Amino acid sequence: MTADLSLHLVTDHRVPFARLRDLVDDAVTAGVSVVQLRDKVASGAELFARTLDLADVIAGRCTFVVDDRLDIVLAARERLGAPVGSAGNRARVDGVHLGQSDLPVDAARALLGPDALIGWTANTPAHLTAAEALPAGTVDYLGVGVIRATSTKPDHPRPLGVDGFGGLAASTPLPCVAIGGIGLDDVTALRRAGAAGVAVVSLVSEADDPGEVVRHLRAAWEGGA
Template sequence: MSLQLHFVTDDRLPFDRTRDVVSAAVDAGVDVVQLRVKGGTARDLLAQTVALSDVVAGRALFVVDDRVDIVLAARDAGARVDGVHLGQSDLPPQAARRLLGDDAYVGWTANTPAHLAAAAAFPAGTLDYLGVGVIRPTSTKPDHPPALGVDGFGRLAAAAALPCVAIGGIGIDDIAPLRDAGAAGVAVVSLLSAAEDPAATARELRRAADATTAGVVR
């Protein structure tokens, strides 16, 4: 499955708008949709997860940020959710893998050499990819670590044993340099969620991603 192009939702948008942007992104061929919601109730997040699973409809991988419990509950409700993306303070990846099974996708945020070493120490098959960033300062995550830039990302990606997906303040012109630096893919948030025409922007992203060498795992 390709990891070339991820869209991570922005919970500052009304959910109806998020649903429309996800639909446009998937129609344009985004490879992975990640639902990221940092506030609200578990009940609301579950409802959003089920609703977006219907929008994605298996046309892209669909993962939920942080919440293994929501993935399990959504699956129990009949929704297709392919996995989870975990941060450093979330449930340990080994536990997520045991709970979600071998076929799930499990990603992990990593932005330091120590994180890479920890990822390498997990049993084989624990993680599918690493989310590495931020590349540039971004308003969607105000508490982000220092920006890596393309060169900093490249140094981490070269040292990683897993595919690395770049995230954080990425523009369309960054895609080719990041792929040249070793990115298996890129993840965008505001570039799509704040676009006046998300469908057109998603198509432009898809064209830019397709112009680079494919990054395929599993």
């Protein structure tokens, strides 16, 4: 699937869901291009309900993916009855972001079909080599990080920094989205280092005015062109 990867909002399970709905709405209106629902503590039933709810909030205004849970994506797509990539402002789920220990990405592609967006976490040269060995079209983008130390993932690998990220991004033809502890001052540099996009969590979720932060992020991204 072809998608604008420039600015990802990854949700934070620590934000109460009622607040999260408003936060996502504000962020999408302000210019987020991808929303990733990430919640590793919700039950399956809760995550399914939240996926449907956020799909309705987003209403096709940007790409919407779910972290890890291909089963939730498949069930939500079945419930919504809207094909991936359908035109118009209608609730939909566009794909999934998978980690190295999740269901293999080739299996996910077989289940989701060619029009879904599939991202894969890749933090080392070996991960990038494995991604490039897959058939073309299996993975749409790689999530590469962490850039800085981050509290949202306490077990994160050693931070790459902008230069480390740039080295990995330059070694693969696959689009690389930078993630992990990214600050506003990193965005322009990351784009110039080869990022296809940046993904943020706390920078937006902890802001008093999420929409304003997103507008600053969008401006910083455009400044790196």
